[in-house]
Amino acid sequence: RAEGVSIKHDISVPVASVPRFIEEADAAVKRLIPGVRTLAFGHVGDGNVHYNVFQPPGADGAHFLARWHEIGDVVYEVVTRLGGSISAEHGVGQLKRDLLPRVKDPVALDLMRALKRTLDPQGILNPGKVL
Known part of the structure; x- marks a missing residue:
């Protein structure tokens, strides 16, 4: 909570594409909203990535959350281009x-x-x- 609000994604990509997903998704969300911070973790050994995007430091949390769909769109574009799924273990x-x-x-x-x-x-x- 000290980091502010975040928008969470539960995605999967082919295991070999995990590093590329993180690199491309990071670049895409940072182009969309400069200053965002990202955290990727999860069951990387099977391609399941929990990909969280945190509001920029000092940004208004409500304004950031209002861009939920925009952020999801850029993340899911990378996922689908890499042959992944917009939903992994959580359905x-x-x-x-x-x-x-x-x-x-x-x-x-x-x-x-x-x-x-x-x-x-x-x-x-x-x-x-x-x-």
Whole structure:
């Protein structure tokens, strides 16, 4: 908390691409918002990276958080270009659900929806979620 607010990402990329992801994502977010600080950690051995972007020192936290989607866009662009996933161990959840059409093939999305309907025809299991 002493570092201010942060925007967290749970992504995965091919293991061999982890260093490149960190390098390119760092450069992209720092171009977008000069002075941001980043922290990458996690299960790097399997390509799962927790990538946190911290507000610049002295910046207004609310103003920084208002740029959540802009920051996510540049991070997820690097992820998808490197053949990764916008969601690793923590799943898609509600925050990333609307991003799926931008990063997943329409056929894959249709298959996910069909699977959900097959397993939960009444929509009572995990309502409002992808699966």
